[in-house]
Amino acid sequence: MASPKIEAVVRERHRMAECPVWEEETGRLVYVDINARKVCRWSPLSGEVQTVGLRNRVGCVGLCREGTYVVAAGTCLGFLDWGTQEARWVARLDTDKPHNRFNDGKVDPAGRFVAGTMPEASAPGEWQRGQGSLYSLQPDGSVARRLHGLGISNGLDWSLDHRTFYHVDSLEYCVRAYDYDTHTGGIGNPRLLCRLAQGQGMPDGLCVDATGKLWVACIDGGRVVCLDPETGTLLRTVAMPVSRVTSCCFGGPSFADLYVTSAADGLGPEQLLQEPQAGHVFKVSGLGVCGRAPHCFPC
Secondary structure (H helix, E strand, C coil): CCCCEEEEEECCCCCEEEEEEEECCCCEEEEEECCCCEEEEECCCCCCEEEEECCCCEEEEEECCCCEEEEEECCEEEEEECCCCEEEEEEECCCCCCCEEEEEEEECCCCCEEEEEEECCCECCECCCCCEEEEEECCCCCEEEEEEEECCEEEEEECCCCCEEEEEEHHHCEEEEEEECCCCCCEEEEEEEEECCCCCCEEEEEEECCCCCEEEEEECCCEEEEECCCCCCEEEEEECCCCEEEEEEEECHHHCEEEEEEECCCCCHHHHHHCCCCCCEEEEECCCCCCCCCCECCC
16 A cells, blocks of 8 residues: 655644634635634635634634534634624533533534533643533524533544444543434444553544544544544554644545644644644545545534
8 A cells, every 4th residue: 555645735833723624615624723713724726824713712613605614612602704704602501611612523414513522621631521511503503412521522523324423532532433313413322432542642533534434633643543433443544744633634626635633732842843844734645545525504
């Protein structure tokens, strides 16, 4: 198997780039920089990165109609109008947990925006366990809590038949599979798919390719791994030129490229000198597999 080509396509030192999603209609990559409190979109044709700043840390973004995005920032869910650069918030969650914020999220096959919360670290590497939850924003504007007692709710996606939901709890170093009801959004029957050994990096963002395999970014592990969803077996490893690998999605023509985000925050001055591409966004081509078009929220 030929080695893939890895190219830094957005050569900016993002503090914590995350949650990439390919906007096929415009041919842009949309993502967030959590700690810079920005939603970003990059055009491979012009090389331009456009940004909209928000008041709170923005955990994730999903697609609506062109120029409108569903977002989670702070403890709020809402919609961002790119033209006016204004956000309209429709729900505020975890009001009893003042140190929580939204983290990763994605639109499900039925058009719900599913996003999870996490506690901020009280000190580097120190989190309060069991404070995170997973919520779904329905197209009618209602919100339901689907999971609770999570450490750091993170990467998520669905199987090809939409009957299985994959979800990362980074604090537990695990990827779990659940039964998923697309009609109700209900999640149940959890089972452990994979647990990374400490020292291999935390599992972070993930995506599912067109063959149903999982691609999981490993923060502080410097890699993206491909997992068999049936057995949890590690099938492939893509070593990245940076250690703080945060998330990934497929995009580009025919969704044949894997876009990988990374972070500079969390690295000391010496590490930043050793990793000049920390915080960049990368394109991995030549993997021999394609992804799927993301789902959209019907706004």
